[in-house]
Amino acid sequence: GAGVSQTPSNKVTEKGKYVELRCDPISGHTALYWYRQSLGQGPEFLIYFQGTGAADDSGLPNDRFFAVRPEGSVSTLKIQRTERGDSAVYLCASSTRSTGELFFGEGSRLTVL
């Protein structure tokens, strides 16, 4: 499709497990962003990539969270030793380098039991 694609759309896991969330941005978009949205809140910035490198990871809450974008396209957000507080919708967005418009995916809903 032409939009940002995120998989899985829903993920239920148990406390302490490892989780990977995938984002496939719009073709040709060099910048990729991860945001996290808790219930009733606005999205919160986690990390953004310009190409393959993380340009700003200041929003990652702790070292259990890590993200990669090895070929400058698809990105994976990895969460180790999940906690119940990690439950949220994880949103991915992409943009061209020069515009301010972010194109968001529909998100991956993570539930940690």
Next chain:
Amino acid sequence: AQKVTQAQTEISVVEKEDVTLDCVYETRDTTYYLFWYKQPPSGELVFLIRRNSFDEQNEISGRYSWNFQKSTSSFNFTITASQVVDSAVYFCALKLTGGGNKLTFGTGTQLKVEL
């Protein structure tokens, strides 16, 4: 640090009514960008508008209009003649220059338009 406040948690209107969603922002920077996004039940945030801090001209796009008042740090959004399809959560967001598209979002306003 920057902050965006959307004091209205939920607004309910009857179709064809006009409705204004408020947004107040805080930043020490003189150059910044303001945004509005719509989040329908599907969850995908949809871009509506971007405004830079040097452009205080109000903008109209169809039934949508935006009022940017730098003096009061507000960037309000009005929907004229609301329709049921306008029902969604609306987010206001702020971005500083540089730093890519790192947006600071408000908590959103849930708009319900009923017949």
